[in-house]
Amino acid sequence: MTDRSSARIDVRDLSLSYGKVNVLQSLSLPIERGKITVLAGPNGCGKSTLLRAIRRLHKPTSGGIYLEEVDISRLGDKALARQIGLLAQSPSAPEDMTVEELVRLGRYPHQSMLQPWSPDDASALESAMSGTGVSSLRQRRLGSLSGGQLQRVWIAMVLAQQTDVVCLDEPVNHLDMAHQLDCLDLVRQLKNAFGRTVVLVLHDLNLAARYADHLVFLRDGAIAASGSPEELMTEANIARVFDVNAHVITDPVHHRPLCIPLSTARQASA
Amino acid sequence: MTVNIKFSGPPLTVPSATRQRPPTPAIYAGLLVALCAVMLVSISVGYRIYGLDQVWQALTAFDGSETAVVIANLRLPRAVIAPLVGAGLGVAGVLVQTLSRNRIASPDTLGLNAGASLGVVIASFWFGVGSMTGLSLAAALGALATSVLVFAIASSAGGLSPIRIVLIGVTFAGLGHSLVEVVLTTNEAQLSQLLFWLSGAFVDRPLALAQTGGPIIAIGGALALLLARPLDALQADDATATGLGVPLFLVRGLSFLAVSLLTGAAVSMAGPVGFIGLVVPHAARWLVGLRHGRLIPAAALIGAIYATLADVIARFVVYPTEAPVGAITAVVGGVVLLVLLKRRAA
DSSP: OOOOOOOOEEEEEEEEEETTEEEEEEEEEEEOTTSEEEEEOSTTSSHHHHHHHHTTSSOOSEEEEEETTEEGGGSOHHHHHTTEEEEOSSOOOOTTOBHHHHHHHTTGGGOOSSOSSOHHHHHHHHHHHHHTTOGGGTTSBGGGSOHHHHHHHHHHHHHHTTOSEEEEESTTTTOOHHHHHHHHHHHHHHHHTTOOEEEEEOSOHHHHHHHOSEEEEEETTEEEEEEOHHHHOOHHHHHHHHOEEEEEEEOTTTOOEEEEEEEEOOTTTO | OOOOSSOOOSOOOOOTTOOOOOOHHHHHHHHHHHHHHHHHHHHHOSSSOOOHHHHHHHHHSOOOOHHHHIIIIIIHHHHHHHHHHHHHHHHHHHHHHHHHTOTTOOTTTTTHHHHHHHHHHHHHHHSOOOSHHHHHHHHHHHHHHHHHHHHHHHHHTSOOOHHHHHHHHHHHHHHHHHHHHHHHHHOOTTHHHHHHHHHOOSTTOOTHHHHHHHHHHHHHHHHHHHTHHHHHHHTSOHHHHHHTTOOHHHHHHHHHHHHHHHHHHHHHHHOOOOSHHHHHHHHHHHHHOSOHHHHHHHHHHHHHHHHHHHHHHHTTTTTTSOOOHHHHHHHHHHHHHHHHHHHHHO
């Protein structure tokens, strides 16, 4: 792999609205280099919007996102795409596209009219496919893959992009338990073996606690709590952020906090 | 229990669902040879069949004989215009299907053929245009105007989403066709001439049309090739394409421009010939895969072969008279499309 130190993102006083609806309100969040930051929160809390804003898919109403002290709104499309990669929520591509054709797309921001396909592109393609274990699938059509294989191929595409920062929007949403673990192990691999900074939106709190280095709880477009999984996963926080009465224990195998939901606490607010 | 870093899981090699293709240069060479062959057939075969020596004689040393006149003035223009139109519509079809992320879309789906027909009818009835060149120009303008309108309306509410493009295109197609019907039924005098034009054909078109249409097709094709890599990325969803650094609006706008140049020029030469833009991209993908850098040249060649072949077949199905070429492209295309869809499903 190329030797590069991971970048650090700083979200500063970010507000964002769709029309008249405020989705994010003066939100500030430093994202640490070379760590997995997991954004979690109830439906509609703005976690996906924050992730998409970090990748400049949404324009902030005020405030901004800084990558190594550079405002990302000043970067060109391709320059930004060489710095921050995105695995979108439920991404789609034609069913008859081959695995290799999809992973190649990751090289788009590194190419230009004068430099259509370089040895760098070829080696990035190969290392992304071998790093995710999809090399043997290269001629397979996407439509013939299982959900788990497909997700791995999409991660390979983002890996081929060779960005310092990788954003993943609910990557395990439609996967069964084995493939969820498989996918998140792979995400951890992005950090450990490839030194990437990872920002991840996850729904499942226990998976979040297991894989996060840094956990962020959002609620109503603002940060409700932020810290290590051990600090954040308290019964009080879970009740406050998710409206769920829960019991929190320490997972005896991984020694991470584990949440056992007991009942919904919504009766009062409903 | 340890976390396995080399991922466990289902076996990753299943031999089915892959396809080994011959190398791309070999495919192009094969298509090029096939194109030359059908063009030669188109010149020499028809109501009368000429030998290659007579064809050579007529094209190199025109002697004013009946044979030479038929070959140079009737057969040659068809053998030049048909492949140009086919190539243009084939490439336009690839662009439209990628833009709309819809494999059964075609330039017709965007309402471009309807726009071209409307242009012809308006020019003929309101401005008294009667010459072939004038009607061709009107057709091209109609296609261009329609594509500008569809593009403007589709992008006005932001987004330019594939589904909006298709919905607005289909609406315009329906609107255009019904306006054409209205004008035609109220003006029966010029009906026969216009009906001929509106059916789409390669017969009796002057070679001069290719002198303006050809370069426009070339420009549209070159523009399409320049867009090849962003179009590859546009096959994925919008968020993914943006994440890769593709300027969606710019790429879609330029693709629209290429589609209208290609379709406008094709319609100006042959009238609205359907089904080429729908079927050819499928055949091209089947041969060379989904990368536009390969797909666009392949679609141009296959479109050229297809249109020329259809034009030759049209001379024989109801021999000694000629069938409209649009009917042939539709019948052959429909069958080919069904076979392709069946194959993919299998």
